[in-house]
Amino acid sequence: MRRPLFERIVHALGEWSPEFTQRRDALDREGLSPLQKCTSAIRQLAYGTPADILDEYLKIAECTSVKCLKLFVQGVIHIFGDEYMRRPNVDDVQRLLDNGESRGFPGMLGSLDCMHWQWERCPMAWKGQFTRGDKGVPTLILEAVASHNLWIWHAFFGVAGSNNDINVLNQSKLFVEQLKGQAPQVSYRVNDKEYQHGYYLVDGIYPEWAAFMKSIPMAQTEKHKLFAACQESVRKDVERAFGVLQARWTILRRPTRLYERGDIHNIMTACIILHNMIVEDEKEEASNIVDLNEEAGSSIAFPSIFVHGDMPVFAEVLERDARIQDRPRHRALKNDLIEHIWKKFRTR
Numbered sequence: 411m412r413r414p415l416f417e418r419i420v421h422a423l424g425e426w427s428p429e430f431t432q433r434r435d436a437l438d439r440e441g442l443s444p445l446q447k448c449t450s451a452i453r454q455l456a457y458g459t460p461a462d463i464l465d466e467y468l469k470i471a472e473c474t475s476v477k478c479l480k481l482f483v484q485g486v487i488h489i490f491g492d493e494y495m496r497r498p499n500v501d502d503v504q505r506l507l508d509n510g511e512s513r514g515f516p517g518m519l520g521s522l523d524c525m526h527w528q529w530e531r532c533p534m535a536w537k538g539q540f541t542r543g544d545k546g547v548p549t550l551i552l553e554a555v556a557s558h559n560l561w562i563w564h565a566f567f568g569v570a571g572s573n574n575d576i577n578v579l580n581q582s583k584l585f586v587e588q589l590k591g592q593a594p595q596v597s598y599r600v601n602d603k604e605y606q607h608g609y610y611l612v613d614g615i616y617p618e619w620a621a622f623m624k625s626i627p628m629a630q631t632e633k634h635k636l637f638a639a640c641q642e643s644v645r646k647d648v649e650r651a652f653g654v655l656q657a658r659w660t661i662l663r664r665p666t667r668l669y670e671r672g673d674i675h676n677i678m679t680a681c682i683i684l685h686n687m688i689v690e691d692e693k694e695e696a697s698n699i700v701d702l703n704e705e706a707g708s709s710i711a712f713p714s715i716f717v718h719g720d721m722p723v724f725a726e727v728l729e730r731d732a733r734i735q736d737r738p739r740h741r742a743l744k745n746d747l748i749e750h751i752w753k754k755f756r757t758r
Contacts, residue, residue, distance in 0.1 A: 412691060415687060458663065522616070524554075525551070
C-alpha cells in the first residue's frame with residue numbers, strides 16, 4: 411500500500427485505542443511508537459513472518475508483536491469494516507450492472523467461489539471435521555463475491571474445510587438481504603426479454619438457480635462454445651481476486667499458526683478490508699468505467715419494504731426464496747444469454 415494510506419490507518423488506530431499511541435512507562439521512558447506497532451502487524455500480514463523475526467528489526471518482543479497483530483486487525487475491522495465490507499448499495503449495483511452489460515452479461519452482480527486456508531494448529535480432535543480428501547490438511551473456507559476491479563463485495567469465512575461449496579452456500583448470508591426484501595431491485599433486458607433478478611457467475615458445482623449462471627460443460631455447438639468461453643473468462647474475476655489477496659497478504663497463502671478461530675477470522679476479515687482499501691486507493695476501477703453517454707440497459711430501485719423498514723412476512727420470504735432457486739427461470743435466462751452473446755461477439 412502507498413504511504414498515505416498506511417499513515418491514515420495508523421492515525422485512525424491511534425484515535426481508536428490508546429494501545430496505538432506513544433506512551434511512557436513508570437520510569438518515564440518512551441514506549442513503542444504507533445508506527446512500530448502497525449509496521450509489525452503489517453509485516454506479519456504481508457510477508458507471513460513469525461512474530462519473533464521482528465525483534466531485532468523493530469525492537470519488539472514476540473509476545474508484543476502477536477498482541478499488536480490481534481489489536482491491529484480488530485481495529486481495522488471496527489474502524490473500516492462498515493465502509494469496506496459493505497454490501498453493494500444502489501450506486502454500487504448500478505456500476506456492477508453497467509460493467510456486466512459491457513462484458514456481455516446484463517444483470518451480472520459478480521463472480522462467486524470459495525477458497526481454502528490451511529489451519530496448521532487445528533486441534534487433533536477437530537482434524538477429521540476440517541480436512542477434505544483433496545486437500546489432505548485441515549482448512550477453513552472463505553466464500554467471496556468479487557467484481558472485475560477485484561473489489562470483494564461479499565465474504566463469509568470460517569466453515570470447516572470438509573464442506574464443499576454448496577454446503578458453504580447453505581450456511582452463508584449471501585441472499586439474506588434478498589430474502590428480507592431489502593436488496594435493491596434489479597431490472598434488465600436480455601434478448602428483448604425483461605428480467606427482475608440479478609445473478610452471479612459460478613462454476614459447475616453450484617445448482618441451477620435463477621441467482622446463478624453456470625457454464626456449459628462439453629459444449630458442442632458454436633453458440634454454446636462461445637457462451638462457455640465468455641462465461642469462464644468473466645468468472646475468473648473471483649479467482650483473480652483470490653490470487654491478488656494472497657499475493658498482497660502472504661499470511662493467507664501460508665498455514666495459519668494461530669490457535670483461536672476468532673483470531674483467524676479477524677485476520678481474514680482485516681486482510682479483505684485492507685485489500686479493498688488498496689483497490690480504492692489505486693483507483694483500479696477507473697479502467698472499467700463505462701461510457702456515460704451510452705444508454706444504460708439496466709436499472710435498479712429500492713423495494714418499498716427497505717424504505718419503510720417493515721418486518722418481512724414469512725410467506726413473502728418463501729416466495730423470494732422460490733424465485734432465487736427457480737430452475738426454469740435459470741434455463742430461460744441462460745438461453746437468452748447464449749443468444750445475446752452470440753449476437754454481440756460472433757463477429758469478433
